[in-house]
Amino acid sequence: MELFEFKQVMVVRRDLDMGKGKIAVQVAHGAVSAAEEARRTFKAWWDAWLKEGQCKVVVRAESVEEIFQLEKRTKELRLPSALVTDRGLTQLEPGTITCLAIGPGPSPLIDSLTGNLSLL
Amino acid sequence: MELFEFKQVMVVRRDLDMGKGKIAVQVAHGAVSAAEEARRTFKAWWDAWLKEGQCKVVVRAESVEEIFQLEKRTKELRLPSALVTDRGLTQLEPGTITCLAIGPGPSPLIDSLTGNLSLL
Numbered sequence: 657m658e659l660f661e662f663k664q665v666m667v668v669r670r671d672l673d674m675g676k677g678k679i680a681v682q683v684a685h686g687a688v689s690a691a692e693e694a695r696r697t698f699k700a701w702w703d704a705w706l707k708e709g710q711c712k713v714v715v716r717a718e719s720v721e722e723i724f725q726l727e728k729r730t731k732e733l734r735l736p737s738a739l740v741t742d743r744g745l746t747q748l749e750p751g752t753i754t755c756l757a758i759g760p761g762p763s764p765l766i767d768s769l770t771g772n773l774s775l776l
Numbered sequence: 777m778e779l780f781e782f783k784q785v786m787v788v789r790r791d792l793d794m795g796k797g798k799i800a801v802q803v804a805h806g807a808v809s810a811a812e813e814a815r816r817t818f819k820a821w822w823d824a825w826l827k828e829g830q831c832k833v834v835v836r837a838e839s840v841e842e843i844f845q846l847e848k849r850t851k852e853l854r855l856p857s858a859l860v861t862d863r864g865l866t867q868l869e870p871g872t873i874t875c876l877a878i879g880p881g882p883s884p885l886i887d888s889l890t891g892n893l894s895l896l
Contacts, residue, residue, distance in 0.1 A: 666804065676796040677834040677896035680803035684786065684832050687804035688811050692826075706812075709863070712804050714797040743829070776797035 660711035662704050664690060664759040665770045667726060670716040672754060678747055679776070682740050683714055686757025689738035694760050698736055705760035715773035723756050729769055735761050780831035782824050784810060784879040785890045787846055790836040792874060798867055799896070802860050803834055806877025809858035814880050818856055825880035835893035843876050849889055855881050 666683045668674075674682070691710075694702040705711070717723050723739070730737040738757045744750030759766045786803045788794075794802070811830075814822040825831070837843050843859070850857045858877045864870030879886045 666800070668800070676799055679796055680786070680788070680800045680834045680896070681832045683800035684804045684807035684834075685830060688807050688830060691808050692811075710805060710808060712801045714800045714804075776800070 660708050661763055662701055662708055662760050663711040663713060663763045663766050664705065664757065664761075665713045665715060665766055667715050667717050667723060667756045667758070667770060667773065668776050669720060669723060669754055670776070671719055672748060672752065674747060674754065682742065682755040683757075686738045686740045686755045687712060689740070690736050690757035690759060693738065694736040698761065701759075701761050710760070713770075714776045715770055716776045717756075717773065720753050723753060726758070726769060727756055730756070730758050733765065733769070735759060735765065735769075780828055781883055782821055782828055782880050783831040783833060783883045783886050784825065784877065784881075785833045785835060785886050787835050787837050787843060787876045787878070787890060787893065788896050789840060789843060789874055790896070791839055792868060792872065794867060794874065802862065802874040803877075806858045806860045806875045807832060809860075810856050810877035810879060813858065814856040818881065821879075821881050830880070833890075834896045835890055836896045837876075837893065840873050843873060846878070846889060847876055850876070850878050853885065853889070855879060855885065
């Protein structure tokens with residue numbers, strides 16, 4: 657048995673030049689949005705994830721194309737997710753896609769999408 | 777009028793040696809937990825904050841004492857908040873307090889607590 661049966665993974669673009677505070681905001685946007693989607697549509701997963709202590713992992717993508725491919729697979733699997741687009745008030749151009757949040761969902765299912773990605 | 781009438785602020789301890797991924801996870805934990813408290817107990821603020829695009833700001837504290845002082849004021853003002861304690865699986869000792877999330881709430885009220893803190 658895994659330590660956490662449910663998890664949420666945030667995939668952050670490494671090809672953008674974001675500071676640590678900026679990254680934290682993008683990850684938190686994704687986490688809140690995808691968790692809220694899960695609460696509405698995958699209530700049992702959301703409950704179990706919160707009860708376990710809301711396991712979160714942050715990994716990296718090398719490009720926006722990698723983010724789009726992951727989002728496509730996430731949608732195919734009907735997992736809760738959130739694509740984060742920056743407003744561009746600081747550091748980035750408006751509309752820049754910065755992060756994809758996947759889950760919360762069962763760890764093996766999430767890992768089938770993101771298990772090969774390195775920690776940020 | 778401010779750009780965002782409602783905001784959520786995460787105060788991160790700078791005296792801990794956390795990497796950017798670790799920081800992002802702590803901030804996201806706080807954001808999800810405090811947002812969920814707001815959804816349950818300050819629904820109008822939560823709705824307005826989401827509608828505006830869930831403004832989030834990450835600032836820094838120099839010590840755990842500063843976090844505790846802020847938490848005390850936050851509780852006195854009856855604002856939604858979440859104190860984040862790390863499990864200590866990586867980088868930190870178990871039970872280390874890493875972050876305080878405040879809000880979402882009206883920006884002037886949140887700023888009265890955190891407006892003097894520097895961005896992370």
